Amino acid sequence: MRSKVTGAKRWVVKIGSALLTADGKGLDRGAMAVWVEQMVALREAGVELVLVSSGAVAAGMSQLGWTTRPSAMNELQAAASLGQMRLVQAWESSFGEHGKHTAQILLTHDDLSDRKRYLNARSTLRTLVDLGVVPVINENDTVVTDEIRFGDNDTLAALVANLVEADLLVILTDRDGMFDADPRNNPEAQLIYEARADDPALDAVAGGTGGALGRGGMQTKLRAARLAARSGAHTIIIGGRIERVLDRLKAGERLGTLLSPERGMLAARKQWLAGHLQTRGTLVLDNGAVKALRESNKSLLPVGVKTVQGSFRRGEMVVCVGPDGLEVARGLANYSALEAQKIIGQPSDAIESLLGYSAEPELVHRDNLVLV
Numbered sequence: 001m002r003s004k005v006t007g008a009k010r011w012v013v014k015i016g017s018a019l020l021t022a023d024g025k026g027l028d029r030g031a032m033a034v035w036v037e038q039m040v041a042l043r044e045a046g047v048e049l050v051l052v053s054s055g056a057v058a059a060g061m062s063q064l065g066w067t068t069r070p071s072a073m074n075e076l077q078a079a080a081s082l083g084q085m086r087l088v089q090a091w092e093s094s095f096g097e098h099g100k101h102t103a104q105i106l107l108t109h110d111d112l113s114d115r116k117r118y119l120n121a122r123s124t125l126r127t128l129v130d131l132g133v134v135p136v137i138n139e140n141d142t143v144v145t146d147e148i149r150f151g152d153n154d155t156l157a158a159l160v161a162n163l164v165e166a167d168l169l170v171i172l173t174d175r176d177g178m179f180d181a182d183p184r185n186n187p188e189a190q191l192i193y194e195a196r197a198d199d200p201a202l203d204a205v206a207g208g209t210g211g212a213l214g215r216g217g218m219q220t221k222l223r224a225a226r227l228a229a230r231s232g233a234h235t236i237i238i239g240g241r242i243e244r245v246l247d248r249l250k251a252g253e254r255l256g257t258l259l260s261p262e263r264g265m266l267a268a269r270k271q272w273l274a275g276h277l278q279t280r281g282t283l284v285l286d287n288g289a290v291k292a293l294r295e296s297n298k299s300l301l302p303v304g305v306k307t308v309q310g311s312f313r314r315g316e317m318v319v320c321v322g323p324d325g326l327e328v329a330r331g332l333a334n335y336s337a338l339e340a341q342k343i344i345g346q347p348s349d350a351i352e353s354l355l356g357y358s359a360e361p362e363l364v365h366r367d368n369l370v371l372v
């Protein structure tokens with residue numbers, strides 16, 4: 001029984017091109033319907049779900065009657081924009097059969113490396129998930145250039161897992177999981193059931209590249225597992241054609257390859273927050289806010305802040321001190337220093353009238369807060 005999988009509350013499911021298009025024969029709607037049925041069941045079981053779907057280029061190629069993947073960027077981008085339409089239509093209509101909606105999110109590298117855009121993408125995704133909508137994410141292939149492309153959706157899916165703080169990343173592919181050698185050339189290759197994501201021995205076995213349609217192969221899946229592990233997520237690499245694959249994972253069956261993070265989610269996040277960012281300002285809290293943070297593990301609301309010092313932008317790190325000037329916590333601010341000045345001491349439902357818009361009710365969300 002895999003308790004880390006059965007207990008996971010937030011899943012990112014990534015489906016690769018080779019799998020989605022039945023090796024280039026156009027979108028495999030039958031297979032999509034089977035995954036959708038299982039994803040709907042997961043949602044009904046209380047799992048929060050984000051889907052990362054490849055297949056735009058492959059779907060576009062089949063619409064255009066192209067049998068080999070073009071190497072020219074403009075052709076790839078044209079195929080992607082054509083195929084993306086069909087891809088999201090197929091997901092929407094398939095989820096629609098179960099009364100569920102999907103939402104398209106196309107991301108580029110810049111969207112995740114810029115703090116402000118990162119926070120915006122995160123709060124949109126959270127809102128969609130809270131609304132019961134399934135976000136369907138792909139790379140924004142038509143605008144990316146070689147220098148800034150994720151290149152493969154394994155990496156994108158891992159960054160999305162970091163973004164939404166998923167506890168499980170499920171990478172569905174055309175093999176049963178990660179083998180101890182590339183199964184294309186080694187019929188004797190054995191499936192690896194469990195390993196630590198950071199195990200250096202895995203580098204040698206994941207050497208091969210992807211198939212004709214997919215881009216990454218096992219190498220990018222391993223890298224994705226390592227990236228996901230940074231925020232404490234487990235990764236499963238597994239065959240998407242295994243019967244009732246998602247249902248059976250949820251039930252705890254030992255299928256596919258489970259790659260575990262070296263640290264738990266909270267420890268990973270705390271280390272990241274504690275180690276990686278410079279602080280840009282200080283919020284002086286009242287006693288009630290200090291107590292709410294320390295004793296009840298709450299988010300910091302504007303109402304509990306007395307003064308704002310320094311100059312910070314949305315997404316930057318601030319220090320939270322008590323009335324005695326001693327540090328209580330540090331975290332990422334949802335508002336800039338100028339905005340914070342206007343909303344401190346006020347209830348969150350006044351933010352909209354004070355600023356003209358409201359990003360979030362919290363000044364610092366507890367997920368982005370580390371107590372000292």
Ligand SMILES: Nc1ncnc2c1ncn2[C@@H]1O[C@H](COP(=O)(O)OP(=O)(O)O)[C@@H](O)[C@H]1O
Nearest residue numbers: 016017018173179182208210211214216217218
């Ligand atoms: N150690 C390995 N275990 C399993 N598959 C491997 C391994 N090394 C290379 N591969 C290849 O990786 C392929 C899956 O990657 P890829 O073609 O990029 O698919 P996707 O579109 O699902 O991302 C498999 O078909 C397999 O041939």
Ligand SMILES: N[C@@H](CCC(=O)OP(=O)(O)O)C(=O)O
Nearest residue numbers: 017055056057153214215216
């Ligand atoms: N964004 C691209 C996906 C890139 C890709 O090939 O990814 P993958 O098949 O997951 O290795 C597309 O939709 O065609």
